[in-house]
């Protein structure tokens with residue numbers, strides 16, 4: 001797509017990853033695929049027992065959206081507060097990131113962009129992994 005008035009390509013550095021991906025509907029689709037994968041993983045499903053999935057998906061859409069540069073802010077709990085009661089292991093964290101990367105790949109996001117997103121999530125590990 002090209003902006004014919006200025007001749008500027010749509011995907012410049014001023015276009016956020018969020019917009020490049022396709023905005024809110026695209027992020028919602030990625031989050032749905034992501035939780036299908038997580039809940040089908042026998043090592044991860046027990047962490048989500050009794051969790052209100054609709055609410056969780058809502059928060060995750062906002063969280064990922066913000067991480068990708070959407071303007072609508074994330075207003076949920078801090079990553080430490082949201083996860084401290086779950087005794088999450090290092091291995092579980094790694095698998096969750098793998099499932100997220102696979103979900104993004106399935107949505108057509110290219111490898112370098114997935115790498116950028118995964119790197120942005122890595123600093124959260126000490127707040128999320130408590131076991």
Ligand code: HEM
Nearest residue numbers: 044047048051059060063076077082088092093096121128
């Ligand atoms: C990159 C890593 C992760 C990110 C960005 C992330 C993000 C989030 C967000 C935004 C919420 C909602 C917080 C709220 O409700 O206020 C949440 C909740 C939750 N996360 Fe994660 N998470 C990550 C890793 C993990 C891992 C590794 C697990 C388990 C293996 C996990 C399990 C959960 C569970 C069970 C909840 C619901 C907690 C509850 O409502 O009691 N998360 N996460």
